[in-house]
Each structure stands twice: as structure tokens, then as C-alpha cells.
Amino acid sequence: MSMKTAFSSPRVRLIAVVSTALLAVASLSIPTVAQGAGVFKVATSAAVTTWDPVQSFSTEAFYMTNIYEPLLWKNPDGITPEYSPALATSWTSSKDGKTWTFKLRAGATFHDGSPVNSAAVKASFDSSKKIGGAGFIWDPLKSVETPSDDTVVLTLSYAAPMDLIASSTYGAYIVNPKALAAVAADSKYYESGKDGGSGPYTISSYKAGSSVVLSAYGKHWATDKPDYSTIDISIVPDGITAQQMMTSGQVDWSTNIPLTSMATLKKNKKYSVITYKSPFNYVGYFNTLRAPLNNPVVRQALSMALNYRDITAIGGQGYGTQARGVVPAGIYPYDPAIPQYSMARAKAKTMLDRAGVKDLKIKITYASENSAEARFVPLIKDAFAAIGVTAEVQGILFNQQWAAAKKDPANAQDLFIVKYWPTYSDAGVDNLWSLFHSSTKPFFNLSYWKNAAYDKLVDDAIELSGSDKAAAQKLYSQAMMMLYTEAPGLYLYDEAQVSVVPKKFSIPKYNINYPFSAFFAGVKLS
Amino acid sequence: MRILWNRLSSALLVLCAASFITFTLARVIPSDPALAYIGPKATAADSAKLRITLGLDQPIPVQYFKYVWQTLHGNWGYSLSTKQPVLQEIINRLPATLELIFFAMSFAVIFGVAMGVYAAKYRGRLQDSVIRIVAIAGVSMPAFWLGLLLQMLFAGRLTWFPATGQFDIDLKYDNPISKVTGFPIFDSIITGNFAATVNGLHHMVLPALTLSAYSFGLLSRMARANLLEVMSQDYIKVARAYGLSERLVFFKLALRNALPPIITVTGLSTAYLITGTFFVEQVYNWPGIGSFAVNSLLSIDYPAIMGITLLAAVGYLVINFIVDLIHAKLDPRVWMR
Missing domain, CATH: 3.10.105.10 (Dipeptide-binding Protein; Domain 3)
Structure with a gap:
């Protein structure tokens, strides 16, 4: 009997058939799941070094600007007015530049429903100056007074552009005083993905180093509600992988595509390559x-x-x-x-x-x-x-x-x-x-x-x-x-800054003043 | 019993040595772990304050003994980059890596041994040459490069398989997997969520193939060489002369005697795959221990590096121990040596 007979045995054939079937099942390229409705999927390299808005001083700004708000947002260079109101609707400064008065937005609330008021602003600025990662930005700030719930008066030790400082990407967020108290009691309060913000999105889930899911905050003050109720963000350190995810349709947008890929992507009709x-x-x-x-x-x-x-x-x-x-x-x-x-x-x-x-x-x-x-x-x-x-x-x-x-x-x-x-x-x-x-x-x-x-x-x-x-x-x-x-x-x-934007979507322009940020509330289908 | 005790004590020594070397290296390289914790734009004062909080201001031997004591009590420290407990990070990510290793190793063993046997049968012919080239390519091709090639061809150009990830992102909204054991594909099977099973297997193909390449090549070469050697032994010739069926000669006599070295190599290959996942998970954005290890190394996240090293060392020792037991079961003379 030859060895050929051994190979044609039923047992060997069974192994071959099962293995082939396993591969075949695995290689089925039929779509197995429906598209998540209202979900905008993003790949980014932005790591989260902390969820504490006061301590934040790194790439988590990508998420923070959607969860937290400062008093003002600074518009890109060349756009007038220079600032857009965020939690403050109007502001004035004294002639000597040492006293600044901000009027707060009526109806703005934190994600737990509590109001954004002058006490919250004072607590946030005091906390940031005392322990903040970017606390030095408040160096000119001598005192914060709260004459009423909707008015904050900042007195400075020397003249400083407080409108610019109050719109900083670090250290200027207004944080829920309850969250400030909670983190004072437990330094790891935020680290599982809790937030104390008032922004258009709130953290829905966080897997450290892997993914962040943001959900739209229904009671946000803006009249223009986000088109996407969920932003699903995959943290992908490698640029090539992020690019593959976008071009293969696994995510809608990747923010960290290598510059070396731009020439190829420019030729792809599905994307616009925009430089800022x-x-x-x-x-x-x-x-x-x-x-x-x-x-x-x-x-x-x-x-x-x-x-x-x-x-x-x-x-x-x-x-x-x-x-x-x-x-x-x-x-x-x-x-x-x-x-x-x-x-x-x-x-x-x-x-x-x-x-x-x-x-x-x-x-x-x-x-x-x-x-x-x-x-x-x-x-x-x-x-x-x-x-x-x-x-x-x-x-x-x-x-x-x-x-x-x-x-x-x-x-x-x-x-x-x-x-x-x-x-x-x-x-x-x-x-x-x-x-x-x-x-x-x-x-x-x-x-x-x-x-x-x-x-x-x-x-x-x-x-x-x-x-x-x-x-x-x-x-x-x-x-x-x-x-x-x-x-x-x-x-x-x-x-x-080179952004590769899928033509299917309208994504807010890059703002040089918030270099790590993406503003998801403005994302729309083209 | 004495042999068992010897094995365990030498394993303990290896663990101590591995942890001490890694710990010392992590401390002596010029780097400031406090910066990894609070970000690159932190002030000097913040950095100094954190060094005290993290105990980095203490002498290295004190830090090491503290580390050992806390590790033994289940406190593996906090990752500097993710701020989560290292042990929890490892527990969360381990199932994804173990599933990947399981599928990669299954592929390598089934197809590697089968190809080796097939090559042995057709020794010196075209089939043998083709299998040899594939095996050598598998052994010699770096995993990250092979991964990128497969990704570009099968995900980018042909779009047969997803480029990255363990599941489609939409799956968690449309067919979420109920957690039972923590092993997602296994959980999807036992909870009857077959959409997730198919999706998970679909995502598994490219990373598992990439990870299995080295073991596949090694096992096929090993199986071929061993079988050829055994088949040339006198007792095989005698068995044939006695008229035993070729199937009996091949599977009962030859393959069984060729198995022990193959099992040893399978064990060692499995242990190798623990570190092999570092590259593969990075390329495929696989949410397991490997990608965690690479990111920890790049950010000099020394508590995480220590935890992963300890895990890898334990993994190697356990696998080697299991291989020894299987080897001894197949060949009782092992215990005598």
C-alpha cells in the first residue's frame, strides 16, 4: 500500500474539510452588521493623559473641547470678530486692562443639569490657578468676584489680555463645582471617564488607550443641535493604520494620516486635502x-x-x-x-x-x-x-x-x-x-x-x-x-496642518487656536 | 516530586531575575516618568511634585522591594499613560490577545504540520520545494512587514477583510456582545450572537495569519525533517516488511515518534507568539496586550512595562512547564533525565 492511501483517509479528509470551511467562513466579506445610525466614527492618535479638565495639558484637548467650554472661543486668525461667545455672552475691560467683567449665558447647564453660574467660574479659575497643568496662564489674576449669578469680575495684578487667556485650550474650562469637589476628595475621580462639563457632548464610555464614545448632551444651550448623537472615537497611534481604517470604510474620518500619504489621497476623489x-x-x-x-x-x-x-x-x-x-x-x-x-x-x-x-x-x-x-x-x-x-x-x-x-x-x-x-x-x-x-x-x-x-x-x-x-x-x-x-x-x-476630509461629510475648519481639537457638534453630512 | 520542585524553584528565580533587570533598566535610562504622567508641557514644579507622589525620589533598591511587595499583593501600580491599574489593564486586554494566539497557533499547527507531512511524502518534488519556500518565507519575514503587506493587499486593494480592529465599530451598537467569559468570540458563540461571531472571525483572519507565519514555517520544516528521519529508521522498515498497512505505519508508528520535538517547538512557538503580538497588534490596531506593550514602551510607561514583562515571563514558564508535562507523558524517559 502506498502512502497516498494514508492521505486519502477519511480522518485526513475531515481535517482538510473542516479547516477549509473555517477559512471560508472567516473570509466571508458579506456585511454582517448594519450601520450604526447617528454614529460618526473617528480614528485619532490623540491619547488621554488625564480626564481632569483642570490638569489637562496634552492631546486629550481633542476630546475636551467637545465636553467642556471656556468663557470664549477664539476664532482663527483673520476672522472677525476675534472671539465667539461660549459660556460668556458679553465682556468688557477697564481702560487700564486690569479689570475684566464677563456676563454669563442664561440657561447654560452642566451635564448633571446644574446651572453654569459665576460661582462655578470662580471655582474653576481658582482651581486652575492653584493646581492646574496650565495654571500659569492665570498668573495676572489677582481675584475673582461674583456680584451676581451671571456676572464675573476678574481683577488682575497687571494688565493682561483676559479675553485671550479665558479662551485658552488648556486651563480655562468652566467645570462643575461638584466635580471639582469630587476630584479634591479622590484624585482618580475622572480617570474612568467621568466629566463635569457643559459642552455639546458628554463621555459615554472610555476604554483606556483604546476608544472614547461621546454622546450628545440634549440640554446644551446651542440652538443648532449636533447631527450626530454619538461620536465613536478609536485611539489609533499609527498613522498608516488610521489611514487604512478610513479608506476601507471602518471609520468615517481619520485625523492622523501621515504626510507621506497626502499625495496619494489627493488623487482620491472621495477626499479633500485641506491645508491650514x-x-x-x-x-x-x-x-x-x-x-x-x-x-x-x-x-x-x-x-x-x-x-x-x-x-x-x-x-x-x-x-x-x-x-x-x-x-x-x-x-x-x-x-x-x-x-x-x-x-x-x-x-x-x-x-x-x-x-x-x-x-x-x-x-x-x-x-x-x-x-x-x-x-x-x-x-x-x-x-x-x-x-x-x-x-x-x-x-x-x-x-x-x-x-x-x-x-x-x-x-x-x-x-x-x-x-x-x-x-x-x-x-x-x-x-x-x-x-x-x-x-x-x-x-x-x-x-x-x-x-x-x-x-x-x-x-x-x-x-x-x-x-x-x-x-x-x-x-x-x-x-x-x-x-x-x-x-x-x-x-x-x-x-x-493638513486635514483629509471625506467629501461625504462637512467637518468644521481647523482652528489654529485649538490645535489638537476637533469640534464634532459641527459635523454634518455634505 | 523533587524534579517538580526544581522546576518551580528555577521558575521563581527566572521571574525574580526578569523583574529585577527590567525594573533596573526602566530606572537607569535617562527619562522622566513623571512627564509621561502629566504630559510634555507640565511645569518643573508639577513634575517634581509628582516624582515624590510616585515614589520616584527614593533609592532604586527601595523602589524595587516596594514594587515586589505590592505586586505580590495584587497592586501592579498605575499605568503612567492610561492612569488605570496595570493589572486591570492586563486583565481587560488579555482575552483579545489569547484569542488571537489561539487562532494563530491553531492555524500554524494544523496547516504547518499538515504541510510538513505532505512535503515529507513528496520529498524532493515540486510540492516539497513550494512548501519549503513558503515555510522559509514564513520564518524569515518580519511580522510587521508581512502584516502591512497582507493589510494592503487583502484589506486595501481587494477589500476581502477588514484592515484593523477586533470587530466592526457598528457591531457594538447593532449586535453588542454580552460579556460572559471576557473572550469576545467565544462569548458571541455561547450567547448565540452569530453576527458577532462571523464578524469577529472575519476580523481575525489577517492578524492570525500574520502572527502564525513564523510558527507555521517552523512547524512545517520540523514536521518534514522529523518524519523523514523517523521513516528511515529500521523499525519502520521492519513494520513494512511485516506487511503492516501504510496508514498504520505512518500514523501509529512514524508520526507518534516524530511528535515529541514537534510538541516542544509548538510550545516554544506559542511562547514566542506572546511577544510576536507586539508587532501584529500594533499593525492591526488589536486591543490586546501587544499594542498596550508597544505604547507603554514608546511612552516609557515603566509600571506597564514591568507588568507586561512579568506576564510574558510567567507565560513562557507556564507554557514550558506544560510542554515538559506533555513531553513526559509521550516519553516517560524525560523525568529520568
Whole structure:
């Protein structure tokens, strides 16, 4: 008897048939479930580091702006009026900019039905100033008074643009006092997905690191009710996977599609690829503590080595523009008159020679999880090589990169590449102050640069910005000129926000003032 | 009994070593776990306050012994990125991973061994060569790459299978699965929710195929080699000479004697799949331990990394122990060694 007989045995045949049947069942591509009615499905990379609206200071802003509301929303640059009313319907400031009065919206309620009143505003601002992740935005705030249920008076210790601060994406939400009390008693109160907001949506379910489901709040004050009663959001860190989910129809919209896929998606008739200005800006800090990088001429020479056009084209895949310093276009106090470095390698070489620099070796670090940095940092290395500077490039997780830079500045990296954005739409208070203002211990000033004249310009501008914005802008512009001439950093490019919108839907435009947010109440079928 | 005791004590040693090494490495790399907890724009003061709250300001040996004590009492700490208890995160995600491993391993064992046997039968012929190429490709192709290829072809271009996820998102609104055991496909079967079963199996095909590729290749090569070796033994020739049926010779004598090494490799492959899911779950956005592990590594979420390492180490040890028991059942001489 041959072995063939063994293989044609009933048992073997049974195994084969069962296996084939299993595969066949599994591969059935017939639709097995109906489409969830009124459900808008989204894939995003936005992680939730906390559900606490007071502590929130990261990518959970994507969800927060649908659940919570500030007093005002700031409209994108160029749109008038500058602000849209949210929980405040009108507001005024005193001439000296030190007293601000907000009238609250009648009929606004938190998700448990309790009213949004002046006591809630006071409790929220006090809590944010005291323990908030972005509590520093309330630095000018001296006291909050509540003369009536619908009136809040803010008294400041120095003039500040309180309309701008009250519309911040972090630290400015009005939170239900009951939730504030609950989290004071139990610090983990929010973490299972509870909320204390008044926004158009409330958290219906949350699976940590996996999904968030938002349900429309029926008693929201807006007369225009959301078209979608449920927003089902899958947290998908990988951009390619998010893209696959959208193009295969598993979700209606993906927010984190890689820039490298845009060319392909532009050809797809189902989608519109829309570009907006964003608050994201790429900068490189020179380590100004170490020779020869403590010499501004050397830093200028290195700035002239770069091919900014290629860096924007490769890093931003063409979606970006060369930066004018560290204030991104579209964000106050951006100044289009600030000059930019351009590639002049012969001149750069001469400058290095004159500065007596020979065989310079520098170490560049960048955040390995940032694909744009991974693309453009090799170009910086090549540019430096072209003027005789050898660069060692190290891609590490941002958390590690930052920890190493803060630990021992004298022995840290020579060039630190970072993607930065302002906490709220004032890059004077944030970018100009945080990135280059002197500090005793480095936090975000990782060039370790200290310049008393620069510090004074920025400090004075901050104090003036609440009462005389034009005068503040002048000081900021002088500070930005100083950054250009002193070159403590490499000013690379402003990243554009690229949204891929399915033509089937009408999705609210990207708002540069809320960079991580999507406003689902405005989503409609086209 | 003594052998059993030896196995258990060496397992305990391995667990201690694995936890200590992971714990130390997580602490010595330049990173600030407090930042992972409160986000990249937190202030220096917030970061310093949190370091004290999390006990990160204490010496590493103190932190380690605290960790061991708390772990033994069921407190595996809180994930820095999800803020949920690590043990709860693992319990929530484990069923999805175990179901994936079950289907991947079932596929690898059934088809891998069958292909190996088939190749042995047609040794040196075209079928043998084709199976060898497929097996080598399965062993050598990185899972994340194979996953992307399968995803692009079968989900993107042909749209035969869903690209990602464990179920269609609409399923939870239209045919929600009642939780009984926590294993979703199994639960859908026992609760009679067959729409969910079919949907779950449909979603399972690509991730399971990707995950099974390595084990499939290994098992088919192993089965072929072992069978050929056994079939060339004298006792097989004697059995044939005695006129025993080919089916009896093949299945009762040859295959049974070729099985022990295959079972060992099956066990080791299953253990390998625990870490294999890291890549596969990431590619297919599978809500299991693997994607949790990758995200934890990327955010230096050390309590989660510790928890997953401990789980993987326990998984390896348990599987190896089971393999030893099966091996001993098939070949009692194992206990004598």
C-alpha cells in the first residue's frame, strides 16, 4: 500500500474539510452588521493623559473641547470678530486692562443639569490657578468676584489680555463645582471617564488607550443641535493604520494620516486635502554653554549652512514654510518683517574660519517618535558636513531627549531639535518666554541661553500686552530680532496642518487656536 | 516530586531575575516618568511634585522591594499613560490577545504540520520545494512587514477583510456582545450572537495569519525533517516488511515518534507568539496586550512595562512547564533525565 492511501483517509479528509470551511467562513466579506445610525466614527492618535479638565495639558484637548467650554472661543486668525461667545455672552475691560467683567449665558447647564453660574467660574479659575497643568496662564489674576449669578469680575495684578487667556485650550474650562469637589476628595475621580462639563457632548464610555464614545448632551444651550448623537472615537497611534481604517470604510474620518500619504489621497476623489496654518514650529537649540557654540558667529554660520527649502520639503513633505524665528505665522506676536537665514555655505565656512573653528564635532538629538524630525535631521547633518562640521545624530524618545538635556547642560547635546507650540494663542508669553528667557534651572530653554536685554524686552512686552497690544508687539519684534542676530537656535519651519476630509461629510475648519481639537457638534453630512 | 520542585524553584528565580533587570533598566535610562504622567508641557514644579507622589525620589533598591511587595499583593501600580491599574489593564486586554494566539497557533499547527507531512511524502518534488519556500518565507519575514503587506493587499486593494480592529465599530451598537467569559468570540458563540461571531472571525483572519507565519514555517520544516528521519529508521522498515498497512505505519508508528520535538517547538512557538503580538497588534490596531506593550514602551510607561514583562515571563514558564508535562507523558524517559 502506498502512502497516498494514508492521505486519502477519511480522518485526513475531515481535517482538510473542516479547516477549509473555517477559512471560508472567516473570509466571508458579506456585511454582517448594519450601520450604526447617528454614529460618526473617528480614528485619532490623540491619547488621554488625564480626564481632569483642570490638569489637562496634552492631546486629550481633542476630546475636551467637545465636553467642556471656556468663557470664549477664539476664532482663527483673520476672522472677525476675534472671539465667539461660549459660556460668556458679553465682556468688557477697564481702560487700564486690569479689570475684566464677563456676563454669563442664561440657561447654560452642566451635564448633571446644574446651572453654569459665576460661582462655578470662580471655582474653576481658582482651581486652575492653584493646581492646574496650565495654571500659569492665570498668573495676572489677582481675584475673582461674583456680584451676581451671571456676572464675573476678574481683577488682575497687571494688565493682561483676559479675553485671550479665558479662551485658552488648556486651563480655562468652566467645570462643575461638584466635580471639582469630587476630584479634591479622590484624585482618580475622572480617570474612568467621568466629566463635569457643559459642552455639546458628554463621555459615554472610555476604554483606556483604546476608544472614547461621546454622546450628545440634549440640554446644551446651542440652538443648532449636533447631527450626530454619538461620536465613536478609536485611539489609533499609527498613522498608516488610521489611514487604512478610513479608506476601507471602518471609520468615517481619520485625523492622523501621515504626510507621506497626502499625495496619494489627493488623487482620491472621495477626499479633500485641506491645508491650514498651525501653531507647530520646529526649532533647534544650540548649546550656548559650550565652546565654540557660545560664539554667536559660529551659531550664525551653522544657521547659514542649512538648505531650508529642502528641510521643509522633506520634513514637512512640502506642507510647511520656513520659520521666522520661534513664533509661528498666524499666532500673536508673529512679525513678517523678521528676517530669515538662507543657505550661504561659502560665507558660513569663511565665518567659521574667522572664528578659528576647525574640525568641529557636534551631537544632535531629536525625538525618534517624530517622523518629520527623522526625515529632516539627516539633512542638517549633511548641511553641516558641507561646511566641515561633523555631526553625530541621535534619535531617542522625546521624554529621554528632554530628561538628558535638563540633567547636565554642560555635557548635554550640542543641538536639540524640538517641535514646539504655544499653550494658548500667545507665543509671546509662551514661545518667546519659555524657549529663550533665562532660567536658573533649564526647563524649556534648552539652549541655556541667558541674555538680560532679551529677558527685559519679553517681560515688558508681556506686561504691556493687556493694555497696549501695539506697544507690546514692538517690544516682541525687537526680542525676535535679537533671536535672529544672536542665533541661540536654528529656526527651521512652521508646520502646516493638513486635514483629509471625506467629501461625504462637512467637518468644521481647523482652528489654529485649538490645535489638537476637533469640534464634532459641527459635523454634518455634505 | 523533587524534579517538580526544581522546576518551580528555577521558575521563581527566572521571574525574580526578569523583574529585577527590567525594573533596573526602566530606572537607569535617562527619562522622566513623571512627564509621561502629566504630559510634555507640565511645569518643573508639577513634575517634581509628582516624582515624590510616585515614589520616584527614593533609592532604586527601595523602589524595587516596594514594587515586589505590592505586586505580590495584587497592586501592579498605575499605568503612567492610561492612569488605570496595570493589572486591570492586563486583565481587560488579555482575552483579545489569547484569542488571537489561539487562532494563530491553531492555524500554524494544523496547516504547518499538515504541510510538513505532505512535503515529507513528496520529498524532493515540486510540492516539497513550494512548501519549503513558503515555510522559509514564513520564518524569515518580519511580522510587521508581512502584516502591512497582507493589510494592503487583502484589506486595501481587494477589500476581502477588514484592515484593523477586533470587530466592526457598528457591531457594538447593532449586535453588542454580552460579556460572559471576557473572550469576545467565544462569548458571541455561547450567547448565540452569530453576527458577532462571523464578524469577529472575519476580523481575525489577517492578524492570525500574520502572527502564525513564523510558527507555521517552523512547524512545517520540523514536521518534514522529523518524519523523514523517523521513516528511515529500521523499525519502520521492519513494520513494512511485516506487511503492516501504510496508514498504520505512518500514523501509529512514524508520526507518534516524530511528535515529541514537534510538541516542544509548538510550545516554544506559542511562547514566542506572546511577544510576536507586539508587532501584529500594533499593525492591526488589536486591543490586546501587544499594542498596550508597544505604547507603554514608546511612552516609557515603566509600571506597564514591568507588568507586561512579568506576564510574558510567567507565560513562557507556564507554557514550558506544560510542554515538559506533555513531553513526559509521550516519553516517560524525560523525568529520568
